Amino acid sequence: MRDLKRWAVALEVAALFALWELAISGLKLANPSFVPPPSAIWTAFTGMLADGSLPEHAWFSTQNAVAGFLLAVVVGVPCGLALGSSRLVSDVAGPPFWTAYAMPRIAFQPLLVLWLGFGAAPKILIIFLMAVFPIAINTMDGIRGVDPSLVRAARVYGAGRIQVFLKVQLWAALPLILTGIRMGVARAMVGIVVGEFIGGSQGLGYLIFRRSADFDLASALALTLLLVVIANVLMALVSLARRIAAPWYAEGVS
Amino acid sequence: APQTPAPAATGPIGAPEKTALKIGMRLPNLDTNAPVEIALDKGFYKEEGLTVERVEVQSIREGLVGGSLDFGAEASPDVVAAATAGTGLRIVAGYRNREPFVVVVRPEIAKPQDLAGKPVLLGANPGTIEYDVRMQLLKEAGFDLTGVAVKPVNLPGGSNAWVEQFKQGKLAMTVIFPRHKKLVQGRLVLDVMKEWPNDSLTALQDFVDRNPNTTARFIRATIKGIKVFKDPAQQAYVQKLMRAKGFTVTPLEEEPEVYANGPLLYDDDMGLNAKGFEELLAVLKLPPAPFESFTHLGQLTRAQDALGVAKRP
Amino acid sequence: MTARTAPAKPLRVRPSGTARRPWKYRTPLIALADLVVFVALWHVAVVELELVNRVFFPSPGDVAGSLATLISSGELAGHLGTSARSWLIGYGLGAAAGVVTGLATGSLPWANRLLMPLLWSLWATPLIALQPTLTAWLDYGDGPIVVLVFLSTMIPVALNTATGAAQTSPSLIRAARVFGAGRMAVYLKIRLPWAVPYVIGGLRLAVPTSMIGLLVGEMVGSPSGVGSIIVNATARFRTGEAFAAIGVYVVLSVVLVRLLDLAERRAGGWRNHA
């Protein structure tokens, strides 16, 4: 029974794909060129693996994703800390921050091309922009949610502003910061595709557009699923990091 | 800023200035990319001392102005608009020199009124000049859609995708490439070839002035690529090459007369037709612009001279 | 996204001996000052210092002029109507589906195990990559756009609602059962009200994402809507117009987020001491 639970997700995915395959290949409920069955997606996937194109493009995207994501952590966490711990910063920088969050990145792609061209830079920038907001917002919420009683205790035992920050607020916010980082990982995957949409000739996002333009939906879906799998693996790693870095924090899911 | 003519702008082509180049292309299809891919594969660029990379990108003009592209195969009216706006962009050579207008409808569509409420793809958004041109040409061809409430559709992807959708019955009318004519079971309601410059090789005037030899060499190698593309004997080679580069080649396109539709759009002198521009601008209702205001053709001439190709008037 | 759990905002108090009277309009005035400084810097950068090419990057004046033209010609109203319809349908359906999915995911252990990874996967899926596929599946016109808006609303709302529902005080659920509540009554009378602040938090998160979904759909494949203004204007170097259209989206986004902020403050009031 417990083993069954552990494999529930795997079983679910397997069942989903089996039904999908049956509906398309077996029952012919839809045209396979419009709704490619998993077998076709798999064939497309192995095909791209075999001709060596996939690893090369994946490597390009991964490098950008790592760079953009790390940048988002390095920038997002301090921004969230500042926004969350200072009323003044939040008043002055809050409105532009929220406006920037609401900016439709896709509309500025021509400008990104103008300023940064087609290399890795604009892609890294977009990945950064996708990932930085969830990280900063969660960090901000984490800081704001710190139990005031802990802050009082720290002050009683001689902690100044900086020590309260380093020894209490930062730690108390850590679980939410890591949640934000997990969200950031997911959005970084989206950023890969959004970024490569602006052009270039490398990367998984570029491949997706190429295959879509040729109406090779099987390949496009294979690549999209690959991104989702990578995202899940990375999110699991962040969750693991959270369990190690914040063992005192029990996740509140029933 | 006043342009000082560069010293090496005439005469025999000297050593290239800039040697690592990027060319931007908008459409990921065989017909648009073949000349450059051939020139790359055959080493024509390398012979000129150039290292060329082909980049797929929608924002070619921004790429050129921002300096991340050196050349682009950009839609001609867009270059004219950009040149007029003061971006410093110029057409340095012709690329795909004519434009086919082929529109097909599903067999059940007998008259324009049958399209009411049906999805129609004219390759552009309503309200744009391109859309109006196609409407105008359809009207001239006796298929007047004025006043018919069609459902205008604009789909991403290239014509391969459109044809697929048309074949599945999801589009009632679509524009296609000539090479698709045989692929679709439909009725042609428009099939003309206009001597309107389609895509032009574009660069910054400033770039050309600073890199005259590079430009001439790039054009010379590209002309060699076009020549191969236009040679019917090379069909098998071209299609094998393009497949290897990830482009789609459908079985029907292996028929020589279908394949021939692509090379047909090119001239192997990469020359330009000033009259075609004038007509195009008029049809698009763009403000007339003197041919010289958006072209910069010195290096094209040198390349043509060096190759000894026939120059069209 | 155990995201944005409507943070409990403690009563803001301070001993009155130690500080001045709080000034009620401080925050909006600072925001206004922000705006003025921003526009001024933008103007100086583009017009005075010519740091950027005005063909590609208009001045605030250019944008205002274009906006006035778009409004007076009635063009904006027409496109805005199309966009608003797609957005309202997608956002409304997405919110409803998100709440239902979130409630189930947050309260049924089996649904949690099955749906949570799916929701997270969707959150990590680039919708822009799905756009061509959606077009193929769903016919044309507003269909794919509405679906993009729907998905980009549903996912954050569901993830947030799930967090709220999962954290429903077990004590309240026990109490409800004692007083005769069945399964359905527990959902409607306990879990849903409990999750309301989280739902609103999700709705707020979903405003920018759904706007971006709308824009992706309109820019990539639509003949009408504000997104198509952006595409067409960019193509013709009417950048003032493109920026004006982007500005409309941003302002709408910010206004909607503010409204939801207010709603959250009202709906989440009971949390202050809870």
Add this chain to the structure above:
Amino acid sequence: MATDPIIQIRDLSVRYHVARTGNRLIAVQDVDLDVMEGEFLTVLGPSGCGKTTVLNCVAGLLTPTTGTILAGGRPVTAPGPDRAVVFQDYALLPWRTVADNVRFGLEMQPRLKEGAADRIAEAIRLVGLSGFENSYPRELSGGMQQRAGLARSLVADPRILLMDEPLGAVDALTREVMRAELKRIIDATGKTVVFITHSIDEAVQLGDRIAVFSSHPGTIKEIVSVTPGNRDGLRDQLWKSLESDAVAAARGAAE
């Protein structure tokens, strides 16, 4: 009171499955207990001895691992309108006013639709909250919130009142006041009460009988009757009975 007991607990054992460790934990073992109609039974015992577990079984919130429970002669399988519960943390719906929280006590019972408004007003009056009908829980002190919880449990007129440390969360002074009030209100209704507490004083002051629990495993150690005469002696007797368990719990040896 020579009738059948209104609550009969026989051979009750409850084992929990501790998900984190995968172990089973015997929370309650072999509990036998009868409660008579109209009786006020207090349950006293150290933390973690299984008091809440037993109460939840009687409420129908928990299914025993073994054993049976009869309430009013019928086996308990689920919560029922004959048994109401008052919780230590009040468990008021924070988004409802006092009156609406009290209404919650009967809105799931269609048979009580009629005259609901009167019942609610009466219950609120009984607990002394008249005038606070439209207040939200967060606007009330702990003592007042617990009164609201009591009104909610009384409004549908159950035969049995199950109270799980109802005064555990209010401060000591308020507790003193509330104890007396509770006694008055419940005496007025004549209900059967099972009342869990950690406080020896409370158990002695309120209970007709006291069931003393001990830990490891949770089981009934003794049941003593309270008479006007034995109150003071009882305090010392109970403290002796509980001291080692209590010290162990406070020192952590038992955790």
Add this chain to the structure above:
Amino acid sequence: MATDPIIQIRDLSVRYHVARTGNRLIAVQDVDLDVMEGEFLTVLGPSGCGKTTVLNCVAGLLTPTTGTILAGGRPVTAPGPDRAVVFQDYALLPWRTVADNVRFGLEMQPRLKEGAADRIAEAIRLVGLSGFENSYPRELSGGMQQRAGLARSLVADPRILLMDEPLGAVDALTREVMRAELKRIIDATGKTVVFITHSIDEAVQLGDRIAVFSSHPGTIKEIVSVTPGNRDGLRDQLWKSLESDAVAAARGAAE
């Protein structure tokens, strides 16, 4: 104890600005209080009468609106190592083990770097938590958590211990046990203590003197000394003094 008082409170008033309503609230008015070195002073009063407010002023966590506070003869402007606080909700850092939480009590004081490990071990031993050094707070019962809080407050050897209802959150039986322990531990250290409670029993059992507060506005009503002889009488006297306030608080008239 014929020396100067170690804590001197003069004319203390605190007003709060309530942001939500924009009103001012007088929490504490005109409080005068002296605490002598080595004295155990308990503070008794109904909920909301301003006990915590006064304590926070002494701790240096709150700046009085008017009045002065001297601790060890020097004006209080901020928290200092001479005054430690034990909180009702323990306020332990959940990400630190017991030992690390106790270390927190001295890590901000460089002068105590040396011999820190010994001090920590000693404090933990004193509160009876040896063996639990590496446990996290969530793994401990309430009584054990409060012991850890006490160890943290003792580790830097402050002259004054400020305790805000330290036993308010533990159950009644554990409270009984903890009270005796507290007395033992604090007697052993000889510290000056200000101890807030709602429990008359606790105030009488622990205090050398009792400051009784009343509400509206929060101020000191009387100060009584506890002698071995007057304990029982004191209980009744205090209850009379507090009853109306307590009833008002429980009934909500005062809220």
